[in-house]
Amino acid sequence: METTNLPLEILREAVWNPNQLDEKTLEKLKQSIKRYGLVENLVVRSKDGYFEVLSGNQRLKVLVELKIQTVPCIVLELNDSEAKLLTQALNHIHGVDDLGLRAQLLREILSQIKQEEVLLVLPESSDNLTSLASIGQEELSVQLQNWQQSRLTKLSHLNFQLTNDQKKVVEEAITRFIPFARGNKSDNPTLRGQALYLLCQSYLDKE
Secondary structure (H helix, E strand, O other): OEEEEEEHHHEEEOOOOOOOOOHHHHHHHHHHHHHHOOOOOEEEEEEOOEEEEEEOHHHHHHHHHOOOOEEEEEEEOOOHHHHHHHHHHHHHOOOOOOHHHHHHHHHHHHHHOOHHHHHHHOOOOHHHHHHHHHOOOOOHHHHHHHHHHHHHOOOOOOOOOOOHHHHHHHHHHHHHHHHHHHOOOOOOOOHHHHHHHHHHHHHHHOO
């Protein structure tokens, strides 16, 4: 394994990589790279006279758009099956946030950086960012209860793809159920997750 600067003209996307970003998220990635630069190297392998990008296809799109000439890359020698396995691992191995700590971190960020600037680089919507940052702002007893829930509850992440129109409908439905989620006693400390659960439960109860 070696790290070297490579010109973009000899880099190619891995066409078999299923990981995609919608236009809105891709724009946030672009703003992040413009603000901070490329802080994570691309991972590539040599293939047929060029270098195939195993991790960083979306960053590559942004870098081409920004007319960057060369980028630092980690170069690996992998066969097809190992390359695909590594790509899947890099796409899907992620940690899970402690919501209380993340809320505190977001409040610290928002106290120093304008919300509109934060929204340029973070994936959250304005409403979602506000909801996240408000976690822990309740009276102490509620704050402790939510913190304990976030520590004890094994929260799972759901990944699914929607068209833009479908996404708008889902977002509106969840937003409408948030008032019910606020007053519901559950082991899920996330407001939007609880709203989605209640929405699904309401549908099932009608059957």
